[in-house]
Amino acid sequence: MADRLLKFLRKLLPYQVFTIHGKSMEPTLREGAILVLKKTKRVKLQDMIALYSPQDQRIIIKRLVRITESGYFVKGDNGDGSTDSRHFGAVKKEDIIGRVVAVH
Amino acid sequence: MQMVNLFHRFIISFFPSEAIYAHCDVPCGIYDPKAAQTAAATVLKMTQLILELDKPDKTINDHNKIVRCILTKEEHAQKCKEEILILWTDYFKIEHLAKFPTLHETFWKAAKLCSSTKQEVSLQHAQDLVKAVDGIAEMFVATKKV
Numbered sequence A: 001m002a003d004r005l006l007k008f009l010r011k012l013l014p015y016q017v018f019t020i021h022g023k024s025m026e027p028t029l030r031e032g033a034i035l036v037l038k039k040t041k042r043v044k045l046q047d048m049i050a051l052y053s054p055q056d057q058r059i060i061i062k063r064l065v066r067i068t069e070s071g072y073f074v075k076g077d078n079g080d081g082s083t084d085s086r087h088f089g090a091v092k093k094e095d096i097i098g099r100v101v102a103v104h
Numbered sequence B: 001m002q003m004v005n006l007f008h009r010f011i012i013s014f015f016p017s018e019a020i021y022a023h024c025d026v027p028c029g030i031y032d033p034k035a036a037q038t039a040a041a042t043v044l045k046m047t048q049l050i051l052e053l054d055k056p057d058k059t060i061n062d063h064n065k066i067v068r069c070i071l072t073k074e075e076h077a078q079k080c081k082e083e084i085l086i087l088w089t090d091y092f093k094i095e096h097l098a099k100f101p102t103l104h105e106t107f108w109k110a111a112k113l114c115s116s117t118k119q120e121v122s123l124q125h126a127q128d129l130v131k132a133v134d135g136i137a138e139m140f141v142a143t144k145k146v
Helices: A002-012 B002-014 B034-052 B060-091 B103-119 B123-143
Strands: A015-022 A034-039 A048-052 A059-068 A071-075 A096-103 B018-022
Touching: A002 B002, A015 A059, A015 A096, A015 B002, A034 A048, A034 B002, A048 A071, A096 B002, B034 B060, B034 B103, B034 B123, B060 B103, B060 B123, B103 B123
Parallel strands: A015 B018, A059 B018
Antiparallel strands: A015 A034, A034 A096, A048 A059, A048 A096, A059 A071
């Protein structure tokens, strides 16, 4: 009963917690870093955002660097060590999950 | 600010953590034409060494060296082909064709030169391979200027 209540409360609150796997956002975010994400589509340039990868639908994290007519252009802070909009193109708003509000 | 931090810590303790991927191409295969360029340069060097040993009075050590150079040429021509195929099929996208209309032809010719440098000891083919791969590297660098 307590578990169900907790699950319900977690769904209500507009936050989600993630642990980083990978290097494409280094040095800003390193492997194992814990993020607090605010679930919202209202993101602005330079925000670190979580989104569904157009390649495999995994949840990935990138920085929003440009907004164009064709969508949101995202890029990893780790230059050559990132697969991002340079490879898979702009992403749509519906694929954005939220923006990072805290890193621990 | 302290309240905000406390709030975030509460959130972290309250929510189970899920995986989020800072998705990268390592070790899946980082895109870099340097590996292809190094391989092409090796093919050229081996071709030059083999041609230097093309003389009538070869010693046993000359024969040994020729064989080793041929094996190395073969290995690096194949490596060059694999590296450029990765760039061609995985890195370059359809939108790059607008900027580089001869992209497919450039890659096709480079792949053919990888084969011909294996099949023959040709200084011309080896030099053409280096030029072709350098051309690919230039296209790659141009696409990175986002």
